[in-house]
Amino acid sequence: MLRIRRFEERCVELYSASKIRGFVHLYIGEEAVAVGVNAALSPEDAVVSTYREHGHALARGLPPEAIMAEMYGRTTGCSGGRGGSMHLFDVSRRFYGGSAIVAGGLPPAAGLALADRLRGLPRVTCCFFGDGAFAEGEFHETANLAALWDLPLLLVCENNLYAMGTALAREHAQTDLAMRAASYGMPAWAVDGMDVEAVAQAARRAVEGIRAGTGPHFLELRTYRFRAHSMYDPDRYRDKAEIERWKSRDPIGRLTERMRDDGEPVDEELARIERRIADEIDHAVDAAERAPEEPVEDLLRHVTSARAGEVNRQ
């Protein structure tokens, strides 16, 4: 969680310095979701993510330097500089990352799960998406298909109470999302998304159920983003008191408190982890600064596989 937090804080600085560009969506406040859910997954499982995916990618084990280089638009980035912050991919880690079309990742996630099912592989596909995405037809069509075909799919709804500037109650006639998901005939429950242990426990239970062959499961994680929707957002639609209230439930702070109460030597440990993470991020920034840019002659690479590498003459 700390790695995600510090990585993104550095992103803010780099964005302000115009080192990274485009739309950048921060995960700060929601770290317990990515970390807790990933703890329940194995390396063979697949993860499908959204445009708010730095946390998912880091929790999945993508190296910070590959992500940072991507945001710098460098060849060493995990998507070769073509994707940027919103489109992180790493097939070697089965991270089918960043879709910026809200709910766009849901139907393909069902397909990944279907392939595993058809081949009898005991794997799970985990798809992250927001409360906003829950309003799209794509979600409902996917939930129906997954339940109908008993697909090994974990649907993880990050309910941070807002879709850009639109509050949950302004986008959903019925705001109990877990209940609505349950109507498709799949186990569904809501979890405190600010408590990493509760998230991990719920995710483990769901993943065990899926591996046991009981079809798709749905988790609604009640969480909150401490920052604006994206670096462009003036955040005029939220009440400062509300933000402060949620900050008092900071998942990192809560975990630290709990460990301290249990008598663990958290403070020395934390200082050590902070130093290690700071080094790691310094290194990632440094490497990105020095990494090469893709030559313009390679613009037309990766448009079709057969022609990869060939320069298309227009």
Place this chain on the structure above:
Amino acid sequence: MSTAGTQETTTYREALREALREAMRSDDRVFLMGEDVGRYGGCFGVSLGLLEEFGPDRVRDTPLSESAFVGAGIGAALAGMRPIVEIMTVNFSLLALDQILNNAATLLHMSGGQLPVPLVIRMTTGAGRQLAAQHSHSLESFYAHIPGIRVLAPATLEDARHMLAPALADPDPVVIFEHGSLYNASGPLAPQAASVDLDHAAVRRPGDAVSLITYGGSLPKMFAAADELAADGVDAEVVDLRTLRPLDAGTVAASVARTHRAVVVDEAWRTGSVAAELSARLAEESFYELDAPVERVCGAEVPIPYARRLEEAALPQTAGIVAAAHRAVG
């Protein structure tokens, strides 16, 4: 409002907002709906302040449900309202393409003329801000392909300000494309500009050596190219299509009849683009007027990349337009 005769400086964004405000003030059947148009003020700030002025019934925030709220716009239009639906970007409009094509554009015909759909849909298009492929495409030609709708691309402050009223007066569906790189464009706006003629392209700058033809976000690049060409002694005419469907091939043909050379610029992919259609029209209708092959400067055939210099390389740029014009002039 300024006093008559003086010119007021405004931005493209403000011009669009003023048009929306005027439309809602003058006709209570008009309402605006879309994602984050109200409390947020519009994701590009176009509708900022309108919620306060007109209230949540008329400036209506919708859930992320493009197909549902565009379809609802169609229904409301059938029932006598005059909805303006905003879709954040053309990339997301594909979730509503079924409603636009199979319902909005088709109902009049299928019903034997009983069901006109007086709906206006606005959306952002285009690249240039390092937003990567899923936020950067120019899909105007997808819409220009569809009979039954009108497709507009305001490129100037005047068109941004004055296209909405005739679009609302049109009994059929109108799709308006706003290029993302134009929102901050600013300049003087004539206080009493003439109402925009949605049937005709506009000659924005007369010239006799070559016709530079474009629409939307590429128009500023055209002016820059025309300036450079003028410095080289080539007097270029700049034609702004402004309406992509129905395409005003007549104004383009008349321009080419004067200059005998054509360069078509389109940010979209060359294959199947508006530029492709226009080139075909020139081949069909102006073949004997042409002293050189039609030149096209289009977006590279690649999903738009994030990295800055790759993105720049993927889009038409002034230097490429100037080079194409020189090739045409020979």
